[in-house]
Amino acid sequence: MAKQVKVGLLGLGTVGRSVLDLLVANRAVIQDGAGVPVQLVAACDIKAKTKRIKGVPVVKDALKVINDPSIDIIVEAIGGVKPALNYILKALASGKHVVTSNKEVIAKYMPTIFAAAKKNKVLVLYEAAVGGGVPIIQAIRDNLAANHINEIYGIVNGTTNYILDSMTKKDVEFADALKDAQARGFAEANPAADVEGYDAAYKAAILAATAYGAYVDCNKVHREGITKIRQEDIQYAKETGYVIKLIATARKWTGNKLDVRVHPVFVHNTHPLAKVSENYNAIFVKGDYVGQVMFHGEGAGGKPTASAVVSDIIKIARGGAYRVLSQAYPKQKAVLCDINQIERRYYFNLKVPDRSGVLAVISKAFAKNNVSIQAVTQRETVGKIATLIIVTHAVSGDNIQATLRDLAKLSVVKKISNVVRVGLY
Amino acid sequence: MAKQVKVGLLGLGTVGRSVLDLLVANRAVIQDGAGVPVQLVAACDIKAKTKRIKGVPVVKDALKVINDPSIDIIVEAIGGVKPALNYILKALASGKHVVTSNKEVIAKYMPTIFAAAKKNKVLVLYEAAVGGGVPIIQAIRDNLAANHINEIYGIVNGTTNYILDSMTKKDVEFADALKDAQARGFAEANPAADVEGYDAAYKAAILAATAYGAYVDCNKVHREGITKIRQEDIQYAKETGYVIKLIATARKWTGNKLDVRVHPVFVHNTHPLAKVSENYNAIFVKGDYVGQVMFHGEGAGGKPTASAVVSDIIKIARGGAYRVLSQAYPKQKAVLCDINQIERRYYFNLKVPDRSGVLAVISKAFAKNNVSIQAVTQRETVGKIATLIIVTHAVSGDNIQATLRDLAKLSVVKKISNVVRVGLY
Numbered sequence A, B: 001m002a003k004q005v006k007v008g009l010l011g012l013g014t015v016g017r018s019v020l021d022l023l024v025a026n027r028a029v030i031q032d033g034a035g036v037p038v039q040l041v042a043a044c045d046i047k048a049k050t051k052r053i054k055g056v057p058v059v060k061d062a063l064k065v066i067n068d069p070s071i072d073i074i075v076e077a078i079g080g081v082k083p084a085l086n087y088i089l090k091a092l093a094s095g096k097h098v099v100t101s102n103k104e105v106i107a108k109y110m111p112t113i114f115a116a117a118k119k120n121k122v123l124v125l126y127e128a129a130v131g132g133g134v135p136i137i138q139a140i141r142d143n144l145a146a147n148h149i150n151e152i153y154g155i156v157n158g159t160t161n162y163i164l165d166s167m168t169k170k171d172v173e174f175a176d177a178l179k180d181a182q183a184r185g186f187a188e189a190n191p192a193a194d195v196e197g198y199d200a201a202y203k204a205a206i207l208a209a210t211a212y213g214a215y216v217d218c219n220k221v222h223r224e225g226i227t228k229i230r231q232e233d234i235q236y237a238k239e240t241g242y243v244i245k246l247i248a249t250a251r252k253w254t255g256n257k258l259d260v261r262v263h264p265v266f267v268h269n270t271h272p273l274a275k276v277s278e279n280y281n282a283i284f285v286k287g288d289y290v291g292q293v294m295f296h297g298e299g300a301g302g303k304p305t306a307s308a309v310v311s312d313i314i315k316i317a318r319g320g321a322y323r324v325l326s327q328a329y330p331k332q333k334a335v336l337c338d339i340n341q342i343e344r345r346y347y348f349n350l351k352v353p354d355r356s357g358v359l360a361v362i363s364k365a366f367a368k369n370n371v372s373i374q375a376v377t378q379r380e381t382v383g384k385i386a387t388l389i390i391v392t393h394a395v396s397g398d399n400i401q402a403t404l405r406d407l408a409k410l411s412v413v414k415k416i417s418n419v420v421r422v423g424l425y
Helices: A014-025 A027-034 A062-066 A084-093 A103-119 A136-143 A158-170 A174-183 A198-212 A231-239 A302-318 A321-328 A358-368 A397-409 B014-025 B027-034 B062-066 B084-093 B103-119 B136-143 B158-170 B174-183 B198-212 B231-239 B302-318 B321-327 B358-368 B397-409
Strands: A005-010 A038-044 A056-059 A073-076 A097-100 A149-155 A242-252 A258-268 A280-287 A291-298 A343-353 A373-382 A385-392 A415-422 B005-010 B038-044 B056-059 B073-076 B097-100 B149-155 B242-252 B258-268 B280-287 B291-298 B343-353 B373-382 B385-392 B415-422
Touching: A005 A014, A005 A062, A005 A302, A014 A027, A014 A038, A014 A302, A027 A038, A027 A302, A027 B321, A038 A062, A038 A302, A062 A084, A073 A084, A073 A302, A084 A097, A084 A103, A097 A103, A097 A302, A103 A198, A136 A198, A136 A280, A136 A291, A136 B136, A136 B302, A149 A198, A158 A174, A158 A231, A158 A242, A158 A280, A198 A242, A198 A258, A231 A242, A231 A343, A231 A373, A231 A415, A302 A321, A302 B136, A302 B321, A321 B027, A321 B302, A343 A358, A343 A397, A358 A373, A358 A385, A358 A397, A397 A415, B005 B014, B005 B062, B005 B302, B014 B027, B014 B038, B014 B302, B027 B038, B027 B302, B038 B062, B038 B302, B062 B084, B073 B084, B073 B302, B084 B097, B084 B103, B097 B103, B097 B302, B103 B198, B136 B198, B136 B280, B136 B291, B149 B198, B158 B174, B158 B231, B158 B242, B158 B280, B198 B242, B198 B258, B231 B242, B231 B343, B231 B373, B231 B415, B302 B321, B343 B358, B343 B397, B358 B373, B358 B385, B358 B397, B397 B415
Parallel strands: A005 A038, A005 A073, A038 A056, A073 A097, A258 A415, B005 B038, B005 B073, B038 B056, B073 B097, B258 B415
Antiparallel strands: A149 A242, A149 A280, A242 A258, A280 A291, A291 B291, A343 A385, A343 A415, A373 A385, B149 B242, B149 B280, B242 B258, B280 B291, B343 B385, B343 B415, B373 B385
């Protein structure tokens, strides 16, 4: 690496602005860590209203930054696919390393991006794309590098955790919790990427690819969001010793397949993930020697994400990273397991007429599909409709799907309000 | 770094044996991480009864390993000061990098060891010395390198956490919990290093030196163990919403001083540290950008510790680490703050005669020293002696010391059974 490292920054939104602030404010400590001075020589913001921020030149044209021959590393903090992907590929083609906080573009275009990096003998680092300030990517690649990683699971989306935590602690409905999260800046105006689980699915795909060396098609990651979770589900969970959390999983499955998925789970309140509050993230990694290690911190927000972005810059600036990390790019395409082969306990929330004989008909549908019932609770009746909650013993997703098809045919089942997995194991 | 890296191992106790197993069992994944093959060419055990273990030659004479010119890295897994220090210095003098899991020798001889490493242009890495498998040293030095670290605190000794957790969950006394821990291999036959807080103090000194770049004299680290904690203290904590934990702290203080200490604390049960069970470790790091990050995992035991040792080997094998990490050795001696300047709430457990007027006399001693009382509870009387529990508002250690001196002079105070800080802040 040269006597100093020059950085160009694309995007001055929440993350980009914090990266600028951090590179300027902590210049000395960053130089200590990197071993060489790290200088931010240009930032790009298409809506730039000023020519300098804290002494850093600001331009409107990203290509001016990307094509600046003095720049060693481009930080992409634009987010989304367009124009971020194009800029990343241009930067790589011009022989610059890329550091990005953009989970969507990495998850969707990993093979393209990594191939371009390899071709141009530069690095793409993405610590900030998963877990915000939580150093989970480096943990997998460096700190736990002696281990066979068997499983990664946890809470990787701060927005949904904030919403579920509000629903649990303040007894509010999903819509109100979402509004509150939006008012506090924890959810975006269009919350779909978070509440439908897309963001968590991108992160699960990235974690799997990093840990297991195989590209995961993020469109094939099983994904369920939290929009169907209602206060009645939260209440039942609470009464039975659980908390509902959106859990991302990336683990090894039999036959070299991977199990990568995102969905809500009833997490027992003795499990540390049940205690993860507000917009925090917490990720468990299981390795064959290290056992189970957990990383917990702010999973989003400008400052924590900037901390991760700059740790990647430092890594490149130190030198020596290229030889190893360039070899670490996934070498094959992952094959995902059939999620319906996985056995879990399930919680059903059914709306049924409040009259005798209903339970007999419904339990028959479960029995027919070899789904054994562990607990049944009938809740308060609204009008003539009662809420019937059924918790099953562990059973495969195939049997659950068959049961759902049979329930849908029953006239006594007015609505299948929710079906949620119970327990992390 | 060469085309392959050769490692020599000193010590085949719990840690050493696991390092051997890991280097042999995970050879392929370690080579992937390191970029080059990592070969264990010799292990030393003074009591060796066999000439090979899993194909690795075993010798009785450590100098044979240290003086082997083909070896690049010496792993010191002997523990303690003698003969580990001598072997470490000899290995450094012969131009070999050293990886160690030995907190005592690093904490006590850091300046000597680092000076020798610098002189010989080699590295001493010690990830395994703190937190076992929890990658806390790399987190501070690499992952959070863009941050000013302001504070590190947490549970760094698995033995004492196991004992306190048993006392809390099984309502047993210290002596019985210790015996149980010894029977399960979580405490040594001579438990003083753990239960008196020495081990945690070594780790606090190492964390402080790593984070703040200044040598900490581990003999000057304020240290209180857990031997005075009784079931009655545990019970009172429980009733008032706390759990007693042995907490190590390493944080910045005013005037470039450091606050480094180890002592029991009443941790509120809403704090994640209250939930750290059995022999687990959990360490919080506060940085100016990353916010608060927590690392949780098995803090001891052969396999997790071996995972950390081999992550250091991988770091050296990758190359590029020397230039930066050699600059990171502390450059000065730390000045520690006067712990008695720190303000905390305190719990007092006093044995007093069960008769009128006692409380008036005692509260006078508190009032005289400006120690404001927040709660008073008198517990069951045994014979004619009652237990008086007093919890104070936040007050400096100076005022507490003065109060203790005054209490000692009072004839109504038969015994000061315990004084414990309340709350992490």
